[in-house]
């Protein structure tokens with residue numbers, strides 16, 4: 001299977017990579033698990049990194065100011081009409097770090113944190129190791145898509161004494177991009193119970209036609225004042241190894257606590273991570289748009305093919321390259337990901353690690369070429385037919 005075209009990677013080349021997606025699996029398994037894509041680097045990023053290397057420029061950086069603060073503010077204004085103060089932007093190595101820092105700064109052991117379920121596994125794990133009580137708001141099938149019950153969330157927040165609400169929008173694993181009314185319902189709850197909102201908007205730039213990404217902090221002054229927005233170029237440009245992210249800390253209480261931390265305690269950005277992110281944000285939009293169109297076509301193709309799989313359901317994601325497969329009606333033997341690993345030689349992310357609502361599900365990453373995606377679905381089809 002050798003790909004051609006900008007978003008048609010060759011399997012042989014992918015198997016030479018050191019990153020975990022392809023390294024983690026045996027040679028006869030096709031990986032569709034961890035959230036990274038299989039495409040070559042955006043050329044503008046490759047050039048920016050090469051020019052740092054050419055200059056031998058890996059000494060201590062001259063960052064008198066946060067190097068990503070103004071570029072981030074410009075990007076949010078341009079893409080989403082969100083006008084923010086770059087002075088409120090803080091550096092962070094990655095989103096999981098930022099989530100743990102904010103959780104540590106505004107809650108104590110035993111405190112309740114509200115979030116949708118299922119959810120991104122490292123967040124669930126962090127809450128557990130940090131001794132915080134998760135209060136789940138289930139994402140449930142609503143017609144052809146996913147939704148949540150805001151009144152139920154309201155009651156849960158009131159009953160559990162929640163202090164922090166962790167929002168993942170677009171949502172992982174369902175790929176839902178929440179609408180303005182849904183976000184406003186959350187903002188209303190946050191305001192009435194004086195919650196800090198931690199808004200993970202990492203997948204925002206991979207939102208498909210017909211859907212908009214609305215930054216939570218852009219909803220209004222009250223939302224802006226109680227929200228910490230975390231993001232990076234990691235998902236849209238596949239830079240997971242770069243460890244470079246930003247946090248817009250709109251909440252004054254969190255910001256004061258953040259700024260009291262010793263300056264090096266949270267680590268710092270890597271020179272190459274900053275160069276890569278700047279190149280992505282300043283020169284990568286043409287590539288990003290072509291990638292988004294490819295991913296949207298991949299999504300549509302996958303939805304059509306899954307419709308032919310007996311007992312497997314997929315609600316078309318609004319954003320992301322992740323497909324949340326409901327395998328419950330297929331009556332598989334044991335966990336779905338385990339079933340497909342052993343019978344189809346395809347590696348998916350197991351549903352149960354995403355918490356409540358994950359049983360009987362598996363997450364499939366379609367951020368690859370058409371030829372590889374077709375092989376993945378062919379193998380799954382074959383494993384279901386041969387039972």
Ligand SMILES: Cc1ncc(COP(=O)(O)O)c(C=O)c1O
Nearest residue numbers: 035094095096120168172200202
């Ligand atoms: C919703 C979400 N948040 C955070 C992360 C991880 O981000 P980081 O690598 O910056 O910690 C992921 C990675 O898949 C994700 O899907």
